[in-house]
Structure formats: C-alpha cells, structure tokens
Amino acid sequence: MKIVVLIKEVPDTYGxxxxxxxxxxxxxxASEAVLDEIGERSVEVALSHADAHPGTEVVVLSMAPEGSAxxxxxxxxxxxxxxxxxxxxxxxxxxxxxxxxxxxxxxxRVGFDLVIGGNVSTDGSGGVLPAMIAxxxxxxxxxxxxxxxxxxxxxxxxxxxxxxxxxxxxxxxAVISVTERLPEGRFPNFKGIMAAKKKPFETVTLxxxxxxxxxxxxxxxxxxxxxxxxxxxxxxxxxxxxxxxxQLAEFLxxxxxx
Amino acid sequence: xQFELDEEQAExxxxxxxxxxxxxxxFAREYEEAHRYPTEIIEKMKDLGLFGVTVPDQYGGMDTxxxxxxxxxxxxxxxxxSVAGAxxxxxxxxxxxxxxxxxxxxxxxxxxxxxxxxxxxxxLTEAGAGSDLQGIKTRAVRDGDGYRINGSKMWxxxxxxxxxxxxxxxxxxxxxxxxxxxxxxxxxxxxxxEVSRDLGKLxxxxxxxxxxxxxxxxxxxxxxxxxxxGKGLKQVLSSLEIGRVNVAAxxxxxxQSALDKALTYAKQREAFEQPIAEFQAVQLxxxxxxxxxxxxxLLTWWAASAIDRGARSDVESGMAKYLASETAVSAAxxxxxxxxxxGYSTEFxxxxxxxxxxxxxxxxxxxxxxxxxxxxxxxxxxG
Ligand SMILES: Cc1cc2nc3c(=O)[nH]c(=O)nc-3n(C[C@H](O)[C@H](O)[C@H](O)COP(=O)(O)OP(=O)(O)OC[C@H]3O[C@@H](n4cnc5c(N)ncnc54)[C@H](O)[C@@H]3O)c2cc1C
Numbered sequence: 001m002k003i004v005v006l007i008k009e010v011p012d013t014y015g016x017x018x019x020x021x022x023x024x025x026x027x028x029x030a031s032e033a034v035l036d037e038i039g040e041r042s043v044e045v046a047l048s049h050a051d052a053h054p055g056t057e058v059v060v061l062s063m064a065p066e067g068s069a070x071x072x073x074x075x076x077x078x079x080x081x082x083x084x085x086x087x088x089x090x091x092x093x094x095x096x097x098x099x100x101x102x103x104x105x106x107x108x109r110v111g112f113d114l115v116i117g118g119n120v121s122t123d124g125s126g127g128v129l130p131a132m133i134a135x136x137x138x139x140x141x142x143x144x145x146x147x148x149x150x151x152x153x154x155x156x157x158x159x160x161x162x163x164x165x166x167x168x169x170x171x172x173x174a175v176i177s178v179t180e181r182l183p184e185g186r187f188p189n190f191k192g193i194m195a196a197k198k199k200p201f202e203t204v205t206l207x208x209x210x211x212x213x214x215x216x217x218x219x220x221x222x223x224x225x226x227x228x229x230x231x232x233x234x235x236x237x238x239x240x241x242x243x244x245x246x247q248l249a250e251f252l253x254x255x256x257x258x
Numbered sequence: 259x260q261f262e263l264d265e266e267q268a269e270x271x272x273x274x275x276x277x278x279x280x281x282x283x284x285f286a287r288e289y290e291e292a293h294r295y296p297t298e299i300i301e302k303m304k305d306l307g308l309f310g311v312t313v314p315d316q317y318g319g320m321d322t323x324x325x326x327x328x329x330x331x332x333x334x335x336x337x338x339x340s341v342a343g344a345x346x347x348x349x350x351x352x353x354x355x356x357x358x359x360x361x362x363x364x365x366x367x368x369x370x371x372x373x374x375x376x377x378x379x380x381x382l383t384e385a386g387a388g389s390d391l392q393g394i395k396t397r398a399v400r401d402g403d404g405y406r407i408n409g410s411k412m413w414x415x416x417x418x419x420x421x422x423x424x425x426x427x428x429x430x431x432x433x434x435x436x437x438x439x440x441x442x443x444x445x446x447x448x449x450x451x452e453v454s455r456d457l458g459k460l461x462x463x464x465x466x467x468x469x470x471x472x473x474x475x476x477x478x479x480x481x482x483x484x485x486x487x488g489k490g491l492k493q494v495l496s497s498l499e500i501g502r503v504n505v506a507a508x509x510x511x512x513x514q515s516a517l518d519k520a521l522t523y524a525k526q527r528e529a530f531e532q533p534i535a536e537f538q539a540v541q542l543x544x545x546x547x548x549x550x551x552x553x554x555x556l557l558t559w560w561a562a563s564a565i566d567r568g569a570r571s572d573v574e575s576g577m578a579k580y581l582a583s584e585t586a587v588s589a590a591x592x593x594x595x596x597x598x599x600x601g602y603s604t605e606f607x608x609x610x611x612x613x614x615x616x617x618x619x620x621x622x623x624x625x626x627x628x629x630x631x632x633x634x635x636x637x638x639x640x641g
Contacts, residue, residue, distance in 0.1 A: 070265070077269070187277050189307035191320040193266050 001152075001172075002057045003046040004110055005080065006103065006117035006129070007039035009064050009071040024226040025093055033067075035074045038118025040185025042178055045116055047079045047186065049150050057081055059110055063091060063102050069201070076196035077188035083199070084110055088206040090213035095221040098213060100132035105209040107137060114155055115175040119144045130177035140170035146181040261556065263329070270326055274333035277306060282337035287607055290340065290463045300344055303374070308334075308345055310372030312353040312500065317368035319352070324500060324562035324571075328507040332555075335511025336518075339614045342508050343465040347380040347415050350504065351424050354380075354441070354497040358484040363443070367422065379416035381425045381470055382494060384409070389627050391426065391491060392434050396472060398427040398442055404478040405429070405442060410454075410471045417453045417468040421446025422481070425472065426494060429487045439490035441483035450475040461613030498623065499565055502575035505622040506558040509579070509586035510551065512618065516586075516593035516611050517547045523597050540596055547589045554582035573635035576628040583618035583625060590615040 011031045018027040043060065050056035060075035062068065063086040072083050086106050094102070107115060115134075120127035134141030145157035146165070155176055156169030170176075188196075206213060238247045252258045263271065281302050289296055303309065311327050313319020322330065327349065334342040352371050355363060355378075370376040387393035396409025407427055417423065422443040430438030444451055450473040456466045479485075483493055521544065524535035534540050561574035590611040594601035601608040619625050 070269070074269070187273055187306050189273075189320060190266075190270050190311070190322045190326060191307060191315075193269050193273075194320075197266070 001049075001053070001055070001113045001150075002059065002111060003049065003114045003116060003150075004059045004061050004107060004112040005039070005042045005046050005075065006115065006133075007043065007060050007062050007072065007075050008036045008118075008121055008123075009033045009062070009068040010036040010121060010123040019226060021226055021228060023093070024223040033071055035071050036118060036121050036123070037185070038121065038178070038180065039075075040078070041180065041182045042116045042118050043075050043078050043080060044183055044185040045148055045178055046114075048183075050079070059084060059112075061103065061106055061110065062086070063094070063099060063106070065092075069203075073196045073201070074188065076199045076201070077192040078186055079188075079192060081199060083201045085201065085203045086205075086209070087203055088213075090206050093223070094213065096126050096128055096132065097218070097220060098211075100129055100136055101218075102206070102209060102211055103129070104133050104136035105211055106204065107133065109204070109209065113172045114150065115173075116148075117175070117177045119177040119179045130175050134175035137173075137175065139173045139175060141175040141177075142168045142170050143177040145176055145178050148176065148178060148182065261559075263325070263559075267325060267329060270322065271329045271333060274330055275336075277302075278333050278337035282334065282341055286338035286340075287610065290338070290610060291604065293463050295466070296338075296341055296344070296464050299341055300374070303341070303345065307373070309348060309374035309377065310352075311345075312349045312356065313368050313372040314356055317356070317364055317372060319356075319368065319372035324503050324565040325559055327500065328503050328510075328558050328562045331504050331507035332511040332514070332558075335508040336515045337511075338464075339508055339512055340462050340464040342504075342511070343415055343462060344377075344419075346501075346504055346508070348378050350497050350501050351378040351380045353500050354424065354493055355443075355483065357496065358441075358489070358493045360485045362480065363483065363485075367443070376421050377416065377419045379414060379420035379423055380494075381411040381414045381417070381420075381423055383411060383413045385412045385469075388413075389624060391494070392436065392439070394426060394428060394439070396425065396427050398429050398440065398477075401476060404476055405482070407442060407444070407450075407472045407475040407477065410469065412469050413457065413467055414453075414470050415465060415467045417470050418456075418466050419446075423451070423470070424483065425470075426490050429490075436491045437488035440487050441490045441493055442477050443481040443483060444472070444475060444477055445481075448475050448477065460616070461610065462617050499561075499571045499575040501622045502579035502628070503558060503562045503565065503571075505618055506554070506561070506575070506578040506582040509582035509615070509618040510555050510558060512586040512611050512615050513547070513551045513554070513582070513589035516589040516608065517544070517551060519606075519608055519611075520544060520547065520593040520596040523600070527598075527600075534596070543592045543596060547585075547592055550581075550585040551589065554578065554585045557581055573632050576623070576631045576635075579618075579622065580625050580628050580632070583615075586611075586615040586618045 012034045020027045046058045050058050058080040059082050060080045061084045062072045066087050117130045131141050146160045147158040149156050159166050159168045238244050307320050310319035311322045314321050331342050384394050398405040398407045424441050424443050429440040432438050452471045453468045454471045455469050524540050527534045558578040561571050561578040564571040564574050594608050597608050600606050
C-alpha cells in the first residue's frame with residue numbers, strides 16, 4: 001500500500017505569528033518555522049500502519065517555499081520513505097483552490113492508495129484542502145477523523161462533528177483528514193536524521209505538473225487588502241451598585257449580543 | 259575555522275530541545291521535590307534511542323559522535339540534570355565496552371544496551387578512593403573458570419538498574435601500579451551483589467546514587483572486559499575524555515537554564531518602578547553569564563570535535579569540563595541573586611540549579627585533578 005501524507009511548514013505555534021502588511025503573506029521571519037503538528041500526527045498514522053504492515057510505502061508531500069526542504073526532511077527523519085516537494089515562484093500567495101489543484105496533480109503523479117492530511121493547519125486554518133483534493137481526484141473523502149483504521153482495501157474511522165459522531169468508511173483509493181485526537185508524532189532520533197539525508201527527495205515545479213497559476217479561466221481568490229488588527233480597547237466595567245443586572249442586559253442588547 | 263553545528267547536528271538539537279520542553283522540564287520540579295524516579299521520562303528517552311548514542315551502528319546504536327553527545331547532554335540538563343545522569347555512566351560504559359570489549363561481549367551486550375532494554379553504569383569509586391583509583395581495595399581472585407569478587411563501591415549512580423554493572427577491581431597482587439586493575443562486568447542478578455543503600459544528596463535527586471556491596475560474587479571469565487587482566491585502569495582512562503565532554507555539556511545545560519530563567523525574570527520583575535533588567539548591576543551579571551557560557555560551549559564543542567576527528571583530547575576535554583563546571587556554579591548563583599528571594603524559594607527552579615551545579619565540579623575528575631592534567635599537558639609541550 002502507498003500512503004501519501006500531506007505536510008506543511010508553519011510558523012511555530014508557540015512563537016509570535018505575524019502577517020506582512022505589505023504583501024498580505026505570513027511573515028516567515030517572525031518566528032521559527034516548524035512542521036505543522038497536525039502534519040506530524042498524520043505522518044504518525046501512516047507510520048504506525050507501516051510498522052505493523054511491512055511493505056507499506058509512506059511518502060510525504062508538501063507544496064512549500066524553497067526554504068522548507070529541511071522541514072519536509074523531518075518527515076523523512078520520522079520514518080517516511082521518500083518526499084516530494086512542489087516548489088515554484090508562481091505559487092507565492094496561492095489560494096486554497098490553486099493549492100488543491102497543485103496537490104491533486106502531484107498526487108496523480110506520485111500515485112497513492114490513501115492520502116492523509118490534517119483536518120486544519122495551524123496557520124491558514126482553512127480546513128478545506130483534503131475535501132477539495134478528493135473532489136479533484138474523484139475519490140471518496142472522509143474528513144476530521146478522530147480514529148482511523150486502515151485495511152487492505154478500505155479506510156474507516158470515527159468522524160466527529162459539532163453535534164454527533166459517526167462511523168464512516170470508504171474504499172481505497174481515498175483521502176482522509178485527521179484531528180488532534182490522534183496520537184502525537186514520534187520524535188525522530190539521530191539515526192533517522194542521518195538516514196533522511198539519503199532518502200529520495202524529489203522537487204517538482206508547476207511546469208512538471210502542467211499547471212498554469214495564472215490561467216485566466218480559473219477562479220482564484222485575491223487578497224485586496226490587509227490591515228493591522230486594531231489594538232484591543234479597554235472593555236466596559238460594570239460595577240454592581242444594585243443595578244448590575246440591568247446594566248448587563250442593556251450592554252448585551254446594545255451590542256446585539258442577545 | 260567553523261563554529262556552527264552542521265545541518266544534522268542542528269536538527270538533532272532542535273528535536274532534543276522540543277523533547278525536553280515537552281517531556282522533561284515540566285516534571286522536573288515536582289519529581290525532584292518528591293525524590294521520585296523519572297521512570298516515564300526514561301522510557302521516552304529509550305524510544306528516542308538516547309541510550310545508544312555511544313554504541314556503534316553495527317550493534318544497533320546510533321553513534322552520534324562526541325559533538326552529538328554534547329548536544330544531547332546539554333539539552334537534557336537544561337530541562338533537568340538528574341535525567342542526564344541516567345544516561346551518563348550508561349553511555350560511558352557502552353563506549354568502554356564498544357572500545358575494549360571482546361567481540362563476544364559486544365555482540366552479547368551492546369544491542370540491548372543501545373535500546374535501553376538493559377542498562378548499565380560504572381562502579382569505580384570506593385569510600386576510601388575516588389581521585390586515586392589505584393588505591394581501590396575491591397579485589398577479584400581467580401576461582402575456577404572465573405573470578406570471585408569481594409569489596410564495596412561508593413557513589414555509584416544507576417546502580418539499581420545496572421545489568422551488567424562494570425566494576426573496577428584489583429586482580430593483581432601489587433599495592434600500586436596501573437597493571438593491577440581490571441574491569442569485570444557483573445550481571446545485575448549475580449549472587450552476592452547488593453545495592454545496600456541510596457546515598458542522600460544535596461542535588462541530583464530523583465536518580466539513585468548508591469553504595470554497592472560485593473560479597474563473594476562470582477563472575478565467569480567471559481565477563482572480564484577485553485578478556486585480558488590488568489587493563490582496567492587503561493580502559494577506564496581512555497573513556498574519560500567522553501566522560502568529561504558529558505559533564506561539560508551537563509554543566510552548560512545547568513548554566514544555560516540559569517541564564518534563561520534570569521533573563522525572563524529580569525524583564526518581568528519590577529523594582530523602583532522599572533523592570534530590574536534596566537539596572538546596570540543586573541545587566542552586568544547577564545552579560546558575564548552569557549559570555550562565560552558561550553566560551554565554555556565553544557570549548558566543549560572544540561574538545562568534542564577533536565575526539566570525533568580521532569585526535570587526543572585529554573587537555574582539551576579537561577579544559578572544557580573545568581571551565582563549563584565552574585561556569586555552572588557561578589551562573590546558578592548569579593541567577594539566584596537576580597531572582598532575589600524567589601531564587602531562594604523552592605517554588606522556583608533556580609535553587610535546584612544551585613544544588614545541582616557543584617556536582618559538576620566534583621564528578622568525572624575533580625577540577626583540581628583536571629587542572630593537573632591540563633598543566634601536565636602544557637609542561638610536557640613547553641620548551
Ligand atoms: C552524586 C555523585 C555521583 C557519583 N557517581 C559515580 C558513579 O556513578 N561511579 C563512580 O565510580 N563514582 C561516582 N561518583 C564519585 C566521584 O567520581 C568521586 O567523588 C570523584 O572522583 C572524587 O573522588 P572523592 O570523592 O573520593 O574525592 P577525593 O579523591 O578524596 O578528593 C578530595 C579532595 O582532594 C583533592 N585531591 C585529591 N587528590 C588530589 C591530588 N593528587 N592533587 C590535588 N588535589 C587532590 C580533590 O580535588 C578534592 O578536592 C559520584 C559522586 C557523586 C557525588
């Protein structure tokens with residue numbers, strides 16, 4: 001079985017995260033870049049299946065700027081067998097539509113039985129890519145899984161939504177996304193780091209995938225403005241002098257909160 | 259001249275840093291206060307392969323080299339030095355077995371030691387002899403196709419988990435002389451081997467340091483390290499360079515943690531209506547700590563890379579251990595001063611650093627002994 005895991009470099013969740021006000025892009029200099037934790041969990045799902053099922057091939061795939069190779073290699077250090085890195089100047093500021101198109105094309109090229117991604121990244125927080133990719137590839141998708149079981153020809157799991165939990169399953173090939181309920185990714189050890197250096201690492205461009213980022217017929221979202229978040233203002237303090245209830249109700253009504 | 263870690267070493271450091279932030283540092287204060295053995299942390303360190311850092315690849319280890327070892331000991335000690343202790347004598351003994359063991363000993367022991375499935379330690383010191391190892395009294399005499407050991411050892415870290423426990427014994431008949439001593443690898447469950455008590459300590463808590471009694475313990479000939487009598491002292495001394503890098507790096511971890519905490523506290527704590535970081539008296543301390551630490555770190559990496567090149571590193575590793583451990587002691591105290599009463603409080607971690615640091619000056623060759631090693635090297639080369 002061939003499992004492809006979608007991973008992404010993101011600004012460290014524990015560091016400062018900033019947008020560049022001029023370009024509207026994440027300011028990559030503002031904090032350390034790390035492998036997204038949900039991506040690590042996705043890799044872990046694939047690797048623990050591979051541990052129990054020899055012959056399983058695990059590939060990590062990322063669409064990311066040039067400097068991200070070290071972060072992608074971390075997936076290899078954890079234990080994935082090979083990596084594919086889509087990098088192209090035409091992808092700067094790519095929206096989810098273009099990203100899905102690119103990843104779907106890369107997946108077609110790499111080949112897969114199962115694609116695993118995180119349900120939502122810690123930086124963009126779009127949460128739509130796995131479903132979009134499945135649609136483009138015309139395969140079933142099962143998103144936001146809290147538990148995953150993989151068999152020879154099926155993937156099933158527990159999908160949580162706000163209101164209910166359901167059992168879902170799909171025949172392979174399929175795309176799934178996993179939540180933070182799945183186990184944390186393993187720490188790579190020194191042997192893994194050294195081994196990662198020698199594993200296949202393919203870099204592909206948009207031309208390789210036959211995608212034109214400026215295609216006039218494609219609908220793309222365009223950022224038309226970015227501004228600094230206004231500083232937080234002091235809130236209203238209600239001191240209880242017997243009428244706090246009334247004041248509170250009035251405040252809520254005024255702000256259309258009730 | 260190259261002062262940077264290579265890409266793999268940098269990656270190794272960032273993984274360890276995250277591991278320590280998540281799995282070690284948050285538990286240090288609670289565990290140490292309760293004298294609780296860090297079982298869970300040790301299990302996780304096994305998963306990470308840390309017990310195999312001095313075991314060659316062919317025996318299942320991951321031979322990180324001495325620089326990789328230094329990175330590991332610094333990062334772990336930055337979270338909690340005691341936990342590094344569980345790896346300390348283990349990695350040293352593995353190094354010694356890999357370097358001097360017979361092929362049969364290596365194949366029998368190293369694969370399990372590399373994963374931490376079995377653990378080991380190193381029993382050299384006795385109540386009557388520490389720096390002066392030639393003065394040890396524990397004796398082994400031939401008995402059938404093995405040896406019978408009688409004596410006792412003192413200050414043995416990891417003794418309760420060691421299997422085998424390498425023990426320095428007197429096999430010769432002369433009172434002194436470097437060819438009188440041997441290392442015997444005593445199985446953890448050998449009859450007559452008793453870990454008689456855990457010794458109370460100022461710091462370095464959570465990990466046991468013990469008195470070990472050997473009462474008529476019989477070990478087979480196959481457990482004589484290297485298969486040849488009279489090599490013990492040489493075998494021990496040849497591992498000391500790695501041991502000094504280990505202690506230098508642990509010292510760096512303590513010192514860096516003292517500095518990190520001082521920086522954070524100095525920016526938060528206010529006095530006379532400003533953060534205390536604004537006072538020059540505090541800034542001078544911070545600057546001195548940071549400078550000393552970086553100097554000691556570069557010296558440690560320098561000594562470690564000499565080992566990795568296969569060059570001599572006795573003077574180099576001696577200098578690194580000397581400077582780094584003195585820096586740990588001074589940085590812990592300076593950080594305590596910056597913290598004021600909070601530094602003295604058991605609610606904060608600085609007091610632990612202050613209690614852990616002095617061991618670095620004493621263990622793995624006291625700084626007096628190392629100064630003599632350094633001076634001897636200098637004098638030998640002086641015209
Ligand atoms: C917490 C802890 C853990 C330990 N773990 C281990 C372990 O796992 N295994 C193990 O074998 N040992 C261990 N030790 C022992 C440690 O290695 C010794 O304490 C150390 O080698 C010093 O020996 P000593 O204590 O006998 O001091 P001594 O040798 O008695 O030294 C006392 C003082 O005399 C000075 N001195 C001695 N000789 C000279 C000289 N020739 N010239 C100038 N000054 C000299 C020393 O510098 C020191 O200041 C541990 C010790 C501690 C405290």
